[in-house]
Amino acid sequence: MTTPVKKVSGIFSTREMATKQTCPNHAECMKVIQLILDGEASNEQLKHFNQNLDQCLPCMQKYNLERAIRETLRCKLEKKCVPHDLIANIKTKIDEVV
Amino acid sequence: MSENPLQNYTEKDKYQIFDTEFMPHIDSMYNFAYRLTMDEDEAKDLVQDTYLKAFRFISSFQRGTNAKAWLFRILKNSFINDYRKKSKEPAKLDYQEVETFYNSDEADSDITIDLRVETVQDMIGDEIANALNSLAVDFKAVIILCDIEGFTYEEMAKILDIPIGTVRSRLHRARNLLKEKLKGYARSMGYKSE
Numbered sequence: 077m078t079t080p081v082k083k084v085s086g087i088f089s090t091r092e093m094a095t096k097q098t099c100p101n102h103a104e105c106m107k108v109i110q111l112i113l114d115g116e117a118s119n120e121q122l123k124h125f126n127q128n129l130d131q132c133l134p135c136m137q138k139y140n141l142e143r144a145i146r147e148t149l150r151c152k153l154e155k156k157c158v159p160h161d162l163i164a165n166i167k168t169k170i171d172e173v174v
Numbered sequence: 175m176s177e178n179p180l181q182n183y184t185e186k187d188k189y190q191i192f193d194t195e196f197m198p199h200i201d202s203m204y205n206f207a208y209r210l211t212m213d214e215d216e217a218k219d220l221v222q223d224t225y226l227k228a229f230r231f232i233s234s235f236q237r238g239t240n241a242k243a244w245l246f247r248i249l250k251n252s253f254i255n256d257y258r259k260k261s262k263e264p265a266k267l268d269y270q271e272v273e274t275f276y277n278s279d280e281a282d283s284d285i286t287i288d289l290r291v292e293t294v295q296d297m298i299g300d301e302i303a304n305a306l307n308s309l310a311v312d313f314k315a316v317i318i319l320c321d322i323e324g325f326t327y328e329e330m331a332k333i334l335d336i337p338i339g340t341v342r343s344r345l346h347r348a349r350n351l352l353k354e355k356l357k358g359y360a361r362s363m364g365y366k367s368e
């Protein structure tokens with residue numbers, strides 16, 4: 077029989093202390109990773125994440141990928157310049173309405 | 175837009191709020207409008223309509239509160255109304271079904287997308303834009319609002335008039351779709367995928 081493993085955190089199982097090749101909790105980890113990258117994680121979630129990330133190889137990889145996608149979106153999507161007449165048009169229209 | 179009591183602004187106040195609190199967001203507004211419509215002229219019209227409405231309803235805006243979210247909400251509503259009228263887009267997905275699925279526990283346990291970090295980092299703007307633009311407009315919108323405009327889930331819930339839980343699940347779904355697109359794109363462009 078196996079002895080029950082004490083859970084240190086609610087996010088990552090700590091059954092193996094070495095870096096794990098598979099994640100027993102991947103769905104849960106992914107949810108937390110999204111929250112962290114979106115700046116919506118609680119302090120508790122952040123703490124658990126920082127303590128356990130290095131034990132979970134697939135989740136570490138997912139974290140890096142999710143972060144890269146966000147950075148690429150932010151930095152590489154073309155930003156359109158506002159057409160030069162738009163602001164003037166808006167102001168003219170407002171003065172007409174008032 | 176009617177949660178706040180109506181404000182009593184003088185004409186001078188109105189112009190001041192308009193210039194100092196609304197106009198600074200025109201860059202973001204125009205880019206959001208462009209990503210939604212994918213057309214420069216329509217984006218212009220949409221932004222102009224939005225600002226005219228914002229001025230007309232300015233007394234329901236409380237000075238010093240979140241003008242950007244307030245404006246984005248008007249823009250989103252204008253877009254939906256226009257877009258329904260013009261009915262250019264294909265029928266909407268049944269989000270209820272999609273989102274119910276995504277709220278279930280097993281939803282993402284099987285999704286293994288072997289997309290490499292380097293592949294994403296090597297992509298150019300057009301490739302990312304094509305992937306984003308291929309998403310249904312509601313999915314595209316949540317990604318823009320969250321990742322590019324940096325709105326919080328709570329702000330997004332107000333802008334889109336949906337519960338926070340729905341924001342979360344729609345974002346999740348949108349990101350998985352985007353990853354699938356990026357992966358397909360990477361493969362077709364000859365990036366190594368494994």
Ligand SMILES: [Zn+2]
Pocket residue numbers: 088099100101102105132134135
């Ligand atoms: Zn994990």
